[in-house]
Amino acid sequence: MTVPPDTETTGTPEASVTIESAPKEPARPVGLGVIGWLRWGWRTLTSMRTALILLFLFALGSVPGSIFPQRGVDPDKVAQYFANSPTEAKWLDRFQLFDVFTAPWYAAVYLLLFVSLAGCVLPRALSHVKEIRRKPPAAPRNLLRLPYGEAFEGGLTVEEAAAKLRRKRFRVVTGPDWVAAEKGYLRETGNLLFHVALLALLFAVGAGGLYGYRGNVLVVEGDGFANTVAAYDRFMPGQRVSAESLTPFSFTLKDFQASYVGSGEKMGQPLDYSAKLSVQDTPSSAPRDVDLKVNDPLDVNGTLTYLIGHGYAPTFKVTDGKGQVAFDGPVPCLVDDQATYTSECTIKVPDAQPTQLGFVARFLPSTVPNGNAWVSVFPAAVNPTVQIIGSFKGDLGLDSGQPQSVYVLDSDKLKPLGKMSAQPAAPLALGETRDLPDGAGKIQFTGVKEWITLQTTRDPGRIPALGAAAAAVLGLVLSLMIRRRRVWVRMTDRKVTVGGLTRTEGDSGAFSEEFAELVSLLRDSQDSPDSQAPQAGDRPAAAPVEPSTGPDEE
Numbered sequence: 279m280t281v282p283p284d285t286e287t288t289g290t291p292e293a294s295v296t297i298e299s300a301p302k303e304p305a306r307p308v309g310l311g312v313i314g315w316l317r318w319g320w321r322t323l324t325s326m327r328t329a330l331i332l333l334f335l336f337a338l339g340s341v342p343g344s345i346f347p348q349r350g351v352d353p354d355k356v357a358q359y360f361a362n363s364p365t366e367a368k369w370l371d372r373f374q375l376f377d378v379f380t381a382p383w384y385a386a387v388y389l390l391l392f393v394s395l396a397g398c399v400l401p402r403a404l405s406h407v408k409e410i411r412r413k414p415p416a417a418p419r420n421l422l423r424l425p426y427g428e429a430f431e432g433g434l435t436v437e438e439a440a441a442k443l444r445r446k447r448f449r450v451v452t453g454p455d456w457v458a459a460e461k462g463y464l465r466e467t468g469n470l471l472f473h474v475a476l477l478a479l480l481f482a483v484g485a486g487g488l489y490g491y492r493g494n495v496l497v498v499e500g501d502g503f504a505n506t507v508a509a510y511d512r513f514m515p516g517q518r519v520s521a522e523s524l525t526p527f528s529f530t531l532k533d534f535q536a537s538y539v540g541s542g543e544k545m546g547q548p549l550d551y552s553a554k555l556s557v558q559d560t561p562s563s564a565p566r567d568v569d570l571k572v573n574d575p576l577d578v579n580g581t582l583t584y585l586i587g588h589g590y591a592p593t594f595k596v597t598d599g600k601g602q603v604a605f606d607g608p609v610p611c612l613v614d615d616q617a618t619y620t621s622e623c624t625i626k627v628p629d630a631q632p633t634q635l636g637f638v639a640r641f642l643p644s645t646v647p648n649g650n651a652w653v654s655v656f657p658a659a660v661n662p663t664v665q666i667i668g669s670f671k672g673d674l675g676l677d678s679g680q681p682q683s684v685y686v687l688d689s690d691k692l693k694p695l696g697k698m699s700a701q702p703a704a705p706l707a708l709g710e711t712r713d714l715p716d717g718a719g720k721i722q723f724t725g726v727k728e729w730i731t732l733q734t735t736r737d738p739g740r741i742p743a744l745g746a747a748a749a750a751v752l753g754l755v756l757s758l759m760i761r762r763r764r765v766w767v768r769m770t771d772r773k774v775t776v777g778g779l780t781r782t783e784g785d786s787g788a789f790s791e792e793f794a795e796l797v798s799l800l801r802d803s804q805d806s807p808d809s810q811a812p813q814a815g816d817r818p819a820a821a822p823v824e825p826s827t828g829p830d831e832e
Contacts, residue, residue: 324397421777468756486739663705
């Protein structure tokens, strides 16, 4: 016979068998396609594992916000970081570690976590609603095969068993000769409440960022502030915030007081900060006095103003070469040393004639000599002095219209006044005047004021976020404290069989005690006359003895 090319013949010539060769390799399966990949990506994103990973990344991404100073909270410290470590600060700024909570990568993690939790929690919530509406399953045939089971003799009825279990807050379903009861649905409810609360917390934070705003401002003693966009040193509004939506309040900083430890190992550490404000809630309202303290903000119709920092603003009077007073006022200084509040000041005098003047000074609150130098030994202004470490003349660059920091003096177009000395001159005491080289005028140290930095915030999502956090705690308590369990009771021929099953891992000890109490409750039923019948193992009661009628009766 003819053998096809894909078969082979075996056996004797009289009877040959044709055997087909091995089948060809099946074709490769078709790829998932666009819909398949989208379905796979959605399932991966909405899995609980992905949600936990994103939650970990969200927490991890918040860590730099507490390590490095943030522009939205304290721009002065960010500027000081750039001055102290310019190379490191430049690299940190490339990764937006000074603006963590407004960075795109942080927003991406936030949105992915929001979508992941929504896709994970909502289907579980629908399934839980269906589970709650489902009746407890009927009793199995042999309850003694369950992890917990016990049988006893008695006349317990279905109605009695159901009533006793209902009193224990079980959901009960009855049959002809059985009772099914279930309890502990609040465990899954608490678990879902916890995750829904996290979702609500993210939503509240997002709504607060969309409809809220935040601003920073520095105010010197004696100066005022009005809640307008132009008054802020830095203003960060939400996308839905306009200038008209700001609360129209204002205040004047009347005084600032800081107290420190005066002796001992903790000398110089701060004890208390207090700013005395005169506040007007509206332009037409009467002023009211407010003591502003750390973590005790000023609240005006939901807009909170926090005290976040302070420093010194020595006052100077600069007379130019023509004898005119070109500058007279306070100059806020950046703190170089938090322990002693040694600060650095930049004085810019654009109105000086015949040429503009600029100075770099060091403010020492409590000055003592240290060899050929002078240092501050205490943060309070006990012996304040100002050391002029650089005097310049020329173009300050203010007329160009380009914004520049008030704490930095651009010396590219400036020339030193006189000869620069390697050793700074002796500091100016309070009220002392010093003549400037080259006939440029004179400078006088006239007084000391203090400044405070404030952060004003309005966050409409603050209260919802608090409620969501409380709901999350409540859900966590429910999921940890409540146990899911089932109990069945079957009555046949004066025999009662009770079976139990816990649906919570690691809860065998607590449920065994509860099961024993339920069995005891069912055994002690006194609602039916049959329950008074003697049970196995009970001692029979003694028969009553009738009184004797006399010796003549038998």
